[in-house]
Each structure stands twice: as structure tokens, then as C-alpha cells.
Amino acid sequence: MSPRGVAIPDLRERLFAAAERVVARDGAASLTSRAVTAEAGCAKGVLHTHFAGLDEFVAELVLDRFARSARQAEALRAKAGRATVAENLQEVIQALMDSLPPAVAGLAMTRPAAASHTRDGLRSGAPAFEAIQHAVTAYLQAEQHIGRVPAGSDAATIALALVGTTHHLLMTGGPGQTTDSAATTRRLLAVLLSG
Structure with missing residues (x-):
């Protein structure tokens, strides 16, 4: 545990990663501020020092993971001409699917205050x-x-279909559905890129 009054480097990320581990191990119902801080090895009140409460924390976690995926997607254009188009797109979609455990995304949708903050x-x-x-x-x-x-090809419509499907899979998926989601996006890419 970090000593009281000592700054913790990368505290937000430490808390976010701890929350993801708690949800993965114990389920979404186990996510409490105390569970997060215990998992992160921080003082009990540190989450409430940096966030207005658990709902704001969950929303900020979701927004952070979406922003990280958006940054990864921005690097996609530099891959033009390398690998295959489908492989490059599948990599970005898989990164988005892996960016946020479905149970955490579900928390952000089912907790009204977290959903409001996310919106x-x-x-x-x-x-x-x-x-x-x-x-x-x-x-x-x-x-x-x-x-x-x-x-x-209508690039904007292909992108909308691909990202919209990924959003649907992310928001409605559950633990262990990564393989099914990857297969679904591969089939979708085959259809969208067939010309």
C-alpha cells in the first residue's frame, strides 16, 4: 500500500486497471470503490479524492478506454498498403473489443448516473x-x-457498418465471447470489402 500523502504515479490508470481486474475476477456486481482501491493497493478514500463517486469513475474508465481505441485507430491510415485491408481493420476492431471488458461497458449502461456521465x-x-x-x-x-x-466503394458507409457492428458486439457481449466477435467481424469484413 502506498504511504499516505505520497503521490502515486499514473493513479488513474492504476485504478482503472484495478477495476478491470476486479470485474474480470469477481464480476460486475463486485465493483465497489473499496474493491478497486484494495486491488490497486491504495488508501480506501483515494478513488473519492479523484472522482465524484463510483459512477463517475466507471464513466471515466469507459471514456478512457474508448479514447485509447480512437488513438489506435488513428494509426490505421499509416498502414495503407501493408498487410491486407481486412487484417488491418480486424486489428483495430480487435483492439476496440479488447479495450473494455463487456461487464464494465454494461456497468456504464446500467448505472443511470454512469450512463449520464458517459453520454x-x-x-x-x-x-x-x-x-x-x-x-x-x-x-x-x-x-x-x-x-x-x-x-x-463507399468508404464512409463501410466504416459506419464496421464500427456500428463492433459497438453492438461490445455493448451486448459477455465474458468469453471474444472468439465469436472476431469471427463475426471477419465475416462482416469479407462482405463489406468484396466490392
């Missing part, structure tokens, strides 16, 4: 699915430019 964050411009969709569109357009995606 407020998204409305105020926190990067999430829309940013990922724009990154996928830009990537597909770059691939069109070099001839690896047919010129007549």
Missing part, C-alpha cells in the same frame, strides 16, 4: 466510436487511392 463526455467531444469511424473511413480512402479497395 455527457461523448457529447462534449471525448473521442470514441465517431472518431474511430472517421479513422476507418480515412484509412479506406487511402487504400482506395492506392487501388487496394475498389474506387466505387
Whole structure:
């Protein structure tokens, strides 16, 4: 446990990672501020020192993981011309699926205050699915430019279908469904990229 009054480096990430471990190990119902701080090896009240409460904490965790996925998606355009288009897109979609345990995403949807805080964050411009969709569109357009995606393909619609499906899978999936989700997105990519 960290000594009282001593700054903890990367505290937010430490708490977020602890919350994910608690949910993965004990289920969403076990997520309490005390469980998070105990898992993180911090003083009991540290979560409430940095967040207004557990609902704000859950929302900030979700927004943080979506923002991380959006940053990964931004790197997609630089992959134009490398690997296959489907492999590059599958990598980004898998990173998004892995970014947030479905049980945590479910908490953000089922706890009204957490859902409200998450919506407020998204409305105020926190990067999430829309940013990922724009990154996928830009990537597909770059691939069109070099001839690896047919010129007549509607890049924006393909991106919307892919990101929308991923959102659905992430928000409705449960533990252990990663394999099914990967297979679903591979089939979707085959259809979307077939020209």
C-alpha cells in the first residue's frame, strides 16, 4: 500500500486497471470503490479524492478506454498498403473489443448516473466510436487511392457498418465471447470489402 500523502504515479490508470481486474475476477456486481482501491493497493478514500463517486469513475474508465481505441485507430491510415485491408481493420476492431471488458461497458449502461456521465463526455467531444469511424473511413480512402479497395466503394458507409457492428458486439457481449466477435467481424469484413 502506498504511504499516505505520497503521490502515486499514473493513479488513474492504476485504478482503472484495478477495476478491470476486479470485474474480470469477481464480476460486475463486485465493483465497489473499496474493491478497486484494495486491488490497486491504495488508501480506501483515494478513488473519492479523484472522482465524484463510483459512477463517475466507471464513466471515466469507459471514456478512457474508448479514447485509447480512437488513438489506435488513428494509426490505421499509416498502414495503407501493408498487410491486407481486412487484417488491418480486424486489428483495430480487435483492439476496440479488447479495450473494455463487456461487464464494465454494461456497468456504464446500467448505472443511470454512469450512463449520464458517459453520454455527457461523448457529447462534449471525448473521442470514441465517431472518431474511430472517421479513422476507418480515412484509412479506406487511402487504400482506395492506392487501388487496394475498389474506387466505387463507399468508404464512409463501410466504416459506419464496421464500427456500428463492433459497438453492438461490445455493448451486448459477455465474458468469453471474444472468439465469436472476431469471427463475426471477419465475416462482416469479407462482405463489406468484396466490392
